[in-house]
Amino acid sequence: MIVRIMGEGQYRLDEEAAERVNALDNEAVAAVEGDDEDAFHVAFEQMLELIRTDGDHMHDDELEPSDVIVPPADITFVEAAADFTGDGLIPD
Amino acid sequence: MAGMAGRMSTVIKAKISRLLDKAEDPGETLDFSYQKQLESLQNVKKGIADVVTAKKRLGMQAEKLRQSVVKLDTQARQALSAGNEELARTALERKQLAQTELQGLDQQVAELEAQQEKLTESEKRLRSKIEAFRTKKEVIKAQYSAAEAQVRIGEAATGVGEEMADVGLAMQRAVDKTEDMRARASAVEELEAAGTFEDLTALGSGSDDIDRQLAELSTGGAVDDELAAMRAELGSGSAAPQGELESGEQK
Numbered sequence: 001m002i003v004r005i006m007g008e009g010q011y012r013l014d015e016e017a018a019e020r021v022n023a024l025d026n027e028a029v030a031a032v033e034g035d036d037e038d039a040f041h042v043a044f045e046q047m048l049e050l051i052r053t054d055g056d057h058m059h060d061d062e063l064e065p066s067d068v069i070v071p072p073a074d075i076t077f078v079e080a081a082a083d084f085t086g087d088g089l090i091p092d
Numbered sequence: 093m094a095g096m097a098g099r100m101s102t103v104i105k106a107k108i109s110r111l112l113d114k115a116e117d118p119g120e121t122l123d124f125s126y127q128k129q130l131e132s133l134q135n136v137k138k139g140i141a142d143v144v145t146a147k148k149r150l151g152m153q154a155e156k157l158r159q160s161v162v163k164l165d166t167q168a169r170q171a172l173s174a175g176n177e178e179l180a181r182t183a184l185e186r187k188q189l190a191q192t193e194l195q196g197l198d199q200q201v202a203e204l205e206a207q208q209e210k211l212t213e214s215e216k217r218l219r220s221k222i223e224a225f226r227t228k229k230e231v232i233k234a235q236y237s238a239a240e241a242q243v244r245i246g247e248a249a250t251g252v253g254e255e256m257a258d259v260g261l262a263m264q265r266a267v268d269k270t271e272d273m274r275a276r277a278s279a280v281e282e283l284e285a286a287g288t289f290e291d292l293t294a295l296g297s298g299s300d301d302i303d304r305q306l307a308e309l310s311t312g313g314a315v316d317d318e319l320a321a322m323r324a325e326l327g328s329g330s331a332a333p334q335g336e337l338e339s340g341e342q343k
Contacts, residue, residue: 069254072261
């Protein structure tokens with residue numbers, strides 16, 4: 001799976017790492033919904049760290065679109081709340 | 093990839109897709125697509141230049157405030173040495189205000205510095221992608237029929253488009269931050285224009301607004317503390333007893 005961290009570039013993740021990213025992603029969403037800023041930052045930062053360490057950073061000249069795009073590392077809780085108040089899962 | 097990512101990422105992805113859709117003109121030729129990528133790159137360069145300009149402006153303001161802090165501190169000492177505590181207090185009140193503003197400015201300069209670095213990295217990534225696209229486009233054109241080439245180049249363009257959208261959002265965030273800071277810089281300028289950080293010769297002509305702000309600061313006790321410290325440090329103040337004066341001289 002190809003994941004883009006906005007402002008940082010793309011990473012290639014294997015299935016197992018992708019599953020763990022997904023779990024953390026769900027935690028981050030739940031934290032936003034529960035208005036729990038601390039929990040959001042914990043989950044979100046763990047998620048970014050996992051992508052950076054377990055993913056292979058793709059070369060800048062690769063032209064493949066990402067499967068998943070995650071927000072920039074410096075996103076604020078306010079921005080997260082504004083961005084993630086979608087009406088549930090949007091099919092890819 | 094459906095269901096692979098939770099809601100958060102898919103919402104972001106949907107957002108980016110919409111951005112891409114908006115940017116895409118179905119009638120555009122393959123070469124025009126490359127042209128647009130180059131334009132996007134130019135925009136990023138301009139965005140970086142804007143951030144640098146804002147950073148310089150704030151930096152210059154911070155420098156002026158730094159000088160004000162030094163000057164007001166010196167004036168407070170002079171006033172206290174001369175036994176004019178009231179004047180010393182006013183100078184210290186203004187110094188506190190200048191220091192508070194200075195802290196804010198320094199922090200913002202650091203933030204803009206970080207933005208600049210990020211945008212520069214993004215620009216580098218986008219440039220690599222555009223260059224790769226240009227090469228790939230020529231190869232595809234040479235190998236495939238026009239219709240087939242259109243499809244394949246379109247796929248490659250999507251990869252570049254995603255990078256363009258990413259950089260575009262990064263730029264938007266940088267612009268928003270820069271605007272916030274511009275507002276703050278204007279606020280500091282207003283204080284400057286009102287003579288808040290100026291020479292004490294401007295004393296007495298202070299507006300109500302400045303008086304109010306200074307009064308707020310005084311209540312914090314910070315000025316009292318600093319005044320006491322300065323008095324102790326000077327030691328030789330006119331009100332000091334003889335014994336203390338001597339011990340001060342031995343230092």
